[in-house]
Amino acid sequence: MSSRMMINPDKFASGFANAAQQRDIDESKVVEESKKYLLNYLTAYYLVEDFNEVEQKNFEGPHGPNDELRFEDMSFEQLMERVRKLNKY
Numbered sequence: 259m260s261s262r263m264m265i266n267p268d269k270f271a272s273g274f275a276n277a278a279q280q281r282d283i284d285e286s287k288v289v290e291e292s293k294k295y296l297l298n299y300l301t302a303y304y305l306v307e308d309f310n311e312v313e314q315k316n317f318e319g320p321h322g323p324n325d326e327l328r329f330e331d332m333s334f335e336q337l338m339e340r341v342r343k344l345n346k347y
Contacts, residue, residue: 278291
């Protein structure tokens, strides 16, 4: 995550307005709820960014990301080894 993230205000406001309407949020709590919505949005965004970064590292070939061996090109043994390396959880 080396680049700065910019949120599109129109899309964010529209998303929050739709969520608020579906949940029938009390007008006195709109600011509080919008902060929660923003927190959830940013948490999900950065979680996905972290996941994508880890995936990119896990699937890079020995000479960089364009040297990746695709699953369909792997032998069964190679595939099992890749799964063992990824199965950290």
